[in-house]
Amino acid sequence: MKKLYLRTFGCQMNVADSELMAQVLAGEYVLTQQAEEADLYLINTCAIRRKAEEKVLSLLGSLKGLKKRRPQLILGVGGCVAQQEGERLLAVAPHLDLVFGTHGIYRLPQMVRAAAAGRRVVEVDLKPGLPPWPQxxxxxxxxxxxxxxxxxxxxxxxxxxxxxxxxxxxxxxxxxxxxxxxxxxxxxxxxxxxxxxxxxxxxxxxxxxxxxxxxxxxxxxxxxxxxxxxxxxxxxxxxxxxxxxxxxxxxxxEHLHLPVQSGSNRILKAMNRGYTREQYLEKVARLRQSCPGIHISTDLIVGFPSETEADFAHTLDLMAKAAFDQAFSFKYSPRPQTRAATLPDQLPEVVKAERLARLQARQDELTIKAHGRLVGQTQEVLVEGLSKRAPEQLCGRLRTNRVVNFPGPRHLVGRLAQVHLTEAHPHSLKGRWVEDPPTP
Ligand code: SF4
Structure with missing residues (x-):
C-alpha cells in the first residue's frame, strides 16, 4: 500500500472532511504519521482568517525540499483555501500537483490518479446540491x-x-x-x-x-x-x-457553543448577525434556567471595522453577563469576497492586538472560576485516550466538554469513568479515578 500523510487545519468540519478523504483513498493509501515517507501529501486548509491561510501557504513553501527529495510524491491542497484560490495556487506553488475544493472529496481517487499520471489537476466546482457522499x-x-x-x-x-x-x-x-x-x-x-x-x-x-x-x-x-x-x-x-x-x-x-461575535448592537448589525445583545443574553438566561450547569462557550471577534472603545466595552460587559465558560477569540481579519473587507475604518493591528489581550485575560479569569467551582465534585468522564502532555495519564471529557486528565489503567480508554475532580487549570482539570465498585 502507498502512504498518505494528511495535515488538517481549521474546524471540526475540516477534521470530519479529512477523515472522509482518508476513507475514500483507503483502497490505495494507508495513513502515515511520517511526512518523509508519504507518497501522497494532502493539506486540508482553512480560510476563515488570514493567519490560517498564511500558515498553509508557508507550509506549502516549506514542502519544496520534500518534493525535491521525493519527486514521485503527489502534493495536494484541499478545503477552503483551495476552493477560494483554485488555479492561482498552482502559480504560487510550482511544486503543487493537485487542488481540490470542498465539494470534491469523493472524486479524490480519480484526481490523485490523474496527478500520478503527470497532470496538474484543479477541481473547485461548487455546484448546488449535495455531492455524492460515501457512507x-x-x-x-x-x-x-x-x-x-x-x-x-x-x-x-x-x-x-x-x-x-x-x-x-x-x-x-x-x-x-x-x-x-x-x-x-x-x-x-x-x-x-x-x-x-x-x-x-x-x-x-x-x-x-x-x-x-x-x-x-x-x-x-x-x-x-x-x-x-x-x-x-x-x-x-x-x-x-x-x-x-x-x-x-x-x-x-450539557454544552452549547453559541458564537456571539460581539457585544455591541452596532457591530452586530454591521456583521449581519440578525440578533441584538439583549436577544442573545435572553437566550443564554433561558438556557441556564432550563438546563442548570450547562457549559456555554462562544466565539468573539475583536477589532471589526469601525469598532470603538465603547463597542469593545460592550463586548467585555456581555462576556461578564453571559459568564461564558470558554471563549475562542480572534482579531478581525479581512477575507476576500466578504462585505466587511470593503468597509472603511479598518483598525490598526496594534489596536486589535491590545483589545484581544484584554479580552483573553478577562475570559481566562471567567474560565478558571468556572473550573474552580467543579473541584471537589465527582463527574462522568468519557476516556478518549492518553494525555498528550503526560502519556502516563488518561485524558477525557466531562459531559460539559471540559478536558480532564487523571492517572488510571489503559483499559478505561473508550469507557465512561467516574472521576473526582481535584485541580482546576485554565484549559483543563485534574482528577482521581473513582474505581468501579466490585461486581457481586
Ligand atoms: S453563520 Fe455566519 S459565521 Fe457562521 S458560517 Fe455562516 S456566514 Fe459564517
Missing part, C-alpha cells in the same frame, strides 16, 4: 464520531468567507445520518457530534419535514448512544424547542 466507515473500537449533517451556509455574515467557499446550505436526509450513526454505535462508539455551519437550520429544503430538534430526538433514541453533542448554533435560530431538548434528551450533553 462513513468507522475504525475498529471507535470512541467519538463527527457526523456531518449539512454543508454550506446561507447566512452571509459580513466577515465570513464560509458561504463563498462551502456553498449554499444543504441538509443530508435523516435516514442517511441515522444509518451512519447506527454503524458507529454497532462498532462500540459512545459519543456523536452532529456538525454543520448552522445546525439550527437543519432540514430546510428536505422533502421530509424535519427540524433540528426532531433530528436530535431521533438520534437520542438510538440504542447504545451515551453522549450527543452538536456544533455550530446560530443564536438567531436557537428556538425554544431546541432549548427544551437539553432537559428532555438524556444523551444530549
Amino acid at each position: 462513513r466507515q468507522w475504525p475498529p473500537k471507535p470512541v467519538k464520531a463527527l457526523v456531518t449533517i449539512m454543508k454550506g451556509c446561507d447566512n452571509f455574515c459580513s466577515f465570513c468567507v464560509v458561504p463563498h467557499v462551502r456553498g449554499r446550505e444543504e441538509s443530508r436526509p435523516p435516514s442517511v445520518i441515522t444509518a451512519e450513526i447506527a454503524d458507529f454505535l454497532a462498532a462500540g462508539g459512545k459519543e456523536v457530534t452532529l456538525l454543520g455551519q448552522n445546525v439550527n437550520s437543519y432540514g430546510r429544503g428536505l422533502p421530509e419535514p424535519i427540524t433540528f430538534p426532531d433530528l436530535l430526538r431521533r438520534v437520542s433514541a438510538m440504542e447504545g448512544l451515551a453522549r450527543l453533542r452538536f456544533a455550530t448554533s446560530h443564536p438567531r435560530d436557537l428556538s425554544a424547542d431546541l432549548i427544551s431538548t437539553f432537559l428532555d434528551l438524556p444523551p444530549l450533553c
Whole structure:
C-alpha cells in the first residue's frame, strides 16, 4: 500500500472532511504519521482568517525540499483555501500537483490518479446540491464520531468567507445520518457530534419535514448512544424547542457553543448577525434556567471595522453577563469576497492586538472560576485516550466538554469513568479515578 500523510487545519468540519478523504483513498493509501515517507501529501486548509491561510501557504513553501527529495510524491491542497484560490495556487506553488475544493472529496481517487499520471489537476466546482457522499466507515473500537449533517451556509455574515467557499446550505436526509450513526454505535462508539455551519437550520429544503430538534430526538433514541453533542448554533435560530431538548434528551450533553461575535448592537448589525445583545443574553438566561450547569462557550471577534472603545466595552460587559465558560477569540481579519473587507475604518493591528489581550485575560479569569467551582465534585468522564502532555495519564471529557486528565489503567480508554475532580487549570482539570465498585 502507498502512504498518505494528511495535515488538517481549521474546524471540526475540516477534521470530519479529512477523515472522509482518508476513507475514500483507503483502497490505495494507508495513513502515515511520517511526512518523509508519504507518497501522497494532502493539506486540508482553512480560510476563515488570514493567519490560517498564511500558515498553509508557508507550509506549502516549506514542502519544496520534500518534493525535491521525493519527486514521485503527489502534493495536494484541499478545503477552503483551495476552493477560494483554485488555479492561482498552482502559480504560487510550482511544486503543487493537485487542488481540490470542498465539494470534491469523493472524486479524490480519480484526481490523485490523474496527478500520478503527470497532470496538474484543479477541481473547485461548487455546484448546488449535495455531492455524492460515501457512507462513513468507522475504525475498529471507535470512541467519538463527527457526523456531518449539512454543508454550506446561507447566512452571509459580513466577515465570513464560509458561504463563498462551502456553498449554499444543504441538509443530508435523516435516514442517511441515522444509518451512519447506527454503524458507529454497532462498532462500540459512545459519543456523536452532529456538525454543520448552522445546525439550527437543519432540514430546510428536505422533502421530509424535519427540524433540528426532531433530528436530535431521533438520534437520542438510538440504542447504545451515551453522549450527543452538536456544533455550530446560530443564536438567531436557537428556538425554544431546541432549548427544551437539553432537559428532555438524556444523551444530549450539557454544552452549547453559541458564537456571539460581539457585544455591541452596532457591530452586530454591521456583521449581519440578525440578533441584538439583549436577544442573545435572553437566550443564554433561558438556557441556564432550563438546563442548570450547562457549559456555554462562544466565539468573539475583536477589532471589526469601525469598532470603538465603547463597542469593545460592550463586548467585555456581555462576556461578564453571559459568564461564558470558554471563549475562542480572534482579531478581525479581512477575507476576500466578504462585505466587511470593503468597509472603511479598518483598525490598526496594534489596536486589535491590545483589545484581544484584554479580552483573553478577562475570559481566562471567567474560565478558571468556572473550573474552580467543579473541584471537589465527582463527574462522568468519557476516556478518549492518553494525555498528550503526560502519556502516563488518561485524558477525557466531562459531559460539559471540559478536558480532564487523571492517572488510571489503559483499559478505561473508550469507557465512561467516574472521576473526582481535584485541580482546576485554565484549559483543563485534574482528577482521581473513582474505581468501579466490585461486581457481586
Ligand atoms: S453563520 Fe455566519 S459565521 Fe457562521 S458560517 Fe455562516 S456566514 Fe459564517
